[in-house]
Amino acid sequence: MKRSILSFFTVVSAILIGFNCNETHAQRQQVKTNTASTSAKPKAVGEAAAKGVTSGRKAERKTSATDKIPDRPEKLTFPPFQYDPPNPSAYRVQLKSGPVAYIVTNRELPLINISILVRTGEYLQPDGKEGLASLTGYLLARGGTKSQTAEELEERLAFLAAQLSSGIGETQGSVSLNLLSKDLDEGFAILREVLTAPRFQDDKIALFKSQTMQSIRQRNDESSSIEGRERGFLAFGETFWANRYTTAASLESITKADMQQFHQRWFYPSNFIIAASGDFDSEKMRVKLEELFTNWPFEGETSSDIPTNTAFAKPGIYIVNKDVNQGRVAIMLPGIHRDDPDYFPAVIMNDILGGGGFTSHIMNRVRSDEGLAYSAGSSLPGGVYYPLTFTASFQSKSSTVPYAISIVLDEVDKMTKQPPTKEELHVSKRSFIDRFPRAFATKAQVAGTFAQDEFTGRYAKDPLFWDKYRDRLDAVTREDVQRVAKRFLQSDKYAILIVGEKDEILKGHPNHTVKLEELTGGKITELPLRDPFTMKPLGR
Amino acid sequence: MKKHFYTLLILCLSISAIPLHAQQVPVVETNLSNGMRVLMLPRKDEPMISGGWVAHVGSANERPGITGIAHLFEHMMFKGTPTIGTTDYERDLKIIAEQERVRELMRDEEKEMRAMYRRGEIDDVQKPENFTPRYRELEKQFAELIKEQREVLVKNEFDKIYTANGGSGMNAFTSSDMTAYFITVPANKLELWMWMEAERLLRPVFREFYAERDVVFEERRMRTESTPLGKFAESFESIFWESHPYQWPVIGWPSDIPAITKAQADEFYATFYAPQNITLILVGDFDPQQAIQYAEAYFGRIPRGKKDAPDVVTLEVKQIAEKRMYAEAEANPQVDIMWHTVPFGHKDSYTLRVLAQILSTRTGRLYKGLVLGPQIATSTWSHPDHRKWAGLFNIGGEAKESFTPQEVEEAIYEEMEKLKSEEVPPEELQKVKNNFAASEYRKLSSNMSILMQLVFYDGLGNWREINEAGAKIQAVTAADVKRVAKEYFTKENRAVAVYTRKKGASEKEPAPTKTSETTSN
DSSP states (O other), rough: OOOOOOESSSOOOOSSSSSOTTHHHHSSOOOOOOOOOOOOOOOOOOHHHHTSSSSSSSOOOOHHHHHOOSGGGGGGOOOOOOOOOOOOGEEEEEOSSOEEEEEEEEOSEEEEEEEEEEEGGGSSOTTTTHHHHHHHHHOOOOOOOOSHHHHHHHHHHHHHHHHEEEEEEESSSSEEEEGGGHHHHHHHHHHHHHHHHHBHHHHHHHHHHHHHHHHHHTTTTTTHHHHHHHHHHHHHTTSSSOOOOOOOHOOOOOOOOHHHHHHHHOOOOOGGGEEEESSOHHHHHHHHHHHHHSOOOOOOOOOOOOOOOOOOOOSSEEEEEOOOEEEEEEEEEEEETOOOTTHHHHHHHHIIITGGGGGSSHIIIIIIITTOOOOOOEEEOSSSSOOEEEEEEEEEGGGGGHHHHHHHHHHHHHHHHHHHHHHHHHHHHHHHHEEEEEEEEHHHHHHHHHHHHHHHHHHHOTHHHHHHHHHHHHHOOHHHHHHHHHHOOOTTEEEEEEEEEHHHHHOOOOOOOOOOGGGGGEEEEOOBBTTTTOOOOTTT | OOOOOOOOOSSSSOOSOOOOOOOOOEEEEEETSSSEEEEEEEESSEEEEEEEEEEEEOGGOTTSSSTTTTHHHHHHHSSOSSSBBBBOOHHHHHHHHHHHHHHHHHHHHHHHHHHHHTTSSSOOOOOOGOHHHHHHHHHHHHHHHHHHTTBBTTTTTTHHHHHTTEEEEEEEOOOOEEEEEEEEGGEEEEGHHHHHHHHHHOEEEEHHHHHHHHHHHHHHIIIISSTTHHHHHHHHHHHHHHSSSSGTTTOOTTTTTOOHHHHHHHHHHHHHHHSSEEEEEEEEEEEOHHHHHHHHTTTTEEETSSSSOOOOOOOOOOOOOEEEEEESSSOOOOEEEEEEEOOTTTTHHHHHHHHHHHHHSTTSHIIIIIIIISSEEEEEEEEEEOSSOOOEEEEEEEEETTOHHHHHHHHHHHHHHHHHOOOOOOEEEEEEEEHHHHHHHHTTTOOOHHHHHHHHHHTTOTHHHHHHHHHHHHHHHHHHHHHHHHHHGGGGGGGEEEEEOOOOOTTTOOHHHHHHHHHHH
């Protein structure tokens, strides 16, 4: 049962600055940031006009303080705001035992947070062993260690109220521990065992496999899961490594020996980057970390490069038929690498078009003007290892799906035809620049962001990235925005994915003449659902 | 499955395992001259301020016919003021009045269409094909007025002003008990926050009211109608609550959302958005002295409401028989059980929270009893839900392949019987309390997290629980746990939803043996 709390709009991703460490995952998410809009400055209307407000209250105009309140917020003046981002080199430590660590002290609460990032990932799974990374990652923390069974370890962690978690994703593994600072020594002893001598207890392997099977059975239940998956296939190609899913067969074939081997190949100190923050003396923490990684009992490997052989779908409309009364739409185009020289103009372009929530063009037209969707927007995340996609997405009732698509295509097209207004550019820039400090709001974020930059190579390539961030954004011109719009928003390349009730969507709405066939040349391909157990298309 | 909402710890815990120190959250409380409450917590962690306000109104304050109005109203609060959102306010007002005139005529037609529906002449009052000719004509007239209004509209200007000033995370939510609005702004923009929030409270203008109803309908489709369990969860809750207004969904019944009028929204605003029904909350880098001065100047000018908001008088009647719902859904077989318990702040609510923790987590009794031991479930959940006016306790589990939801249900009752017959051992109780204690610290990690706790506690009726609940939880005894287990977890006090998988065209589930056969080759 889900609790009924409705929010004004859905923030699907918690990305604050439009791009960050998890860019590879951002691909399948909508990204909400902030923005701009076109408008002339409204005519000032004073208190007298307020009397006519049907739904408002008449203000009492008695106090002197009230008299000073201006009719428009532009008339307010604010104290200056100075902010300098933290400097990564102030926290960076190269440990003799291998890893680079970012150590950030914070004495406010008696808590310590340690995260170990590991150079491994799903892309390293052997063919036919899909699911191995996920199993290995989960069971490091959940499958016991040399000296403690899984049950003993869980009970001990629970009694200490410590949170230990581990996982391996597409291009990164991690082990994290959050605990009370008084328990640091015991916590580190546990960490050492988890990292060097995991037990991979048989019953826990069986349990996690059966839980994974449960989620495999659910693959066609939610239209959003179907959408997320098919987006990936269209964006990167059927055979790309990130589109290899765990199947019933691959799951069954994974053995304890596979996990032990996968673990020992990659969980090696020179593959680690550490983020440590919290209630400790930084020099003492350095010494403890040095000890934690010294005398490793096995020798690991250096991972190969992440394959980048993506293939974007042929232009056209792709429909997955699903019996729901609201269609989910993703309009995709080939995207950008985060190191691209056009990256900053592209961030602003997307922000104005659809990334910026309520003042973006797409939200304004699709939601506010027409009431066609609750959530509507676009994302253009920069890929760390390979370009991701531009994706405009929304959900609308079946009959208005074609009309809403036509509106979005229209807005996308407009971005290429004319530069944004001065005001739009200004609002977009200010939004990124003024909320920049939020990227480092907590000490855990400081350590985490810098560790990610180290991990992804940004620190080596561009050590002053955060220092220069605001200036680089500020340097973007209206012409830059239109130029990148032309570069990325090419109308002959659209791959449009729709998940919903096919016949109703094709029928359209009596009040709108738009038909799906007329959009983007009209090539409509029906994609079959996939067999959840094999991920092969059904009915073929 | 469910998120638990914990509190901050206050007193020194003299417990063997985790001696934690006092951690009062030094919230400053003050009241403005018009009765509006202000809660402030200065924190220098980052140069930002998280600001929000909670109106003590939710769907429980609605009545049949206008269900969903609290939530729709929340959406309307982003539409602007006389000076924000339009280039010509006087013309804007005239157009809004004209729109209302046309809508009134449309409502006459809607009444007729409902009559046609009752006589069986049309199958759905909301299908465009079923609209009367007069209604279609009026629809066109209305569309013209919308076009005209766009000439003077400044789209989403409220959002734009915040955005251009570094505001982030602007959002709002509505629950059965409260409606809250919040944002984070740079530390130098305290006065901007005061200006913006006071202005929309003082004189909101409900532009684009009818387009926004369509947005809410799409929200309903997204959350409730097109998700595997959404519509069943809605149905289950309305079966559970017999007399209490919690029986209708926060988003409203489909027939009510399009029937809500602007006049009803105006009345709702006058009743529930009066200053004495609202609490302002600020957490972050600001000077409280200055904040109070601003608050009095900006919010203090809003006149106190003539009447206080009416109390919710309907109490849930005592359930006299078990209720069961059997549903076929596109979901794994599972069982979901709810028992009537107590509202927020009730003396037993703390024990029920401890009880929930004894049952949940990887070392909890449900996981051990259903997932690890006999292995009949793959996941379980337990969640106390103490709302403002009444409460419930939810337990459920997803059945493992080859087991039925009924077997999971029986195993849950077995665990509950153990709690009724034997006291929880001291070590187990201590483990749970240690986790409550540590979470007191963890919840203090960011401005927004503290703000949201104050929003919830104040919205439920007592913000001081942020400092007081911790001690009450630590005081819970094993005998208390045994007593509440016996008192609330009875057959006649529960409702049970049993879900089995609906067989669709897409599911061709291979028998588990077949899977292993193919893979063992």
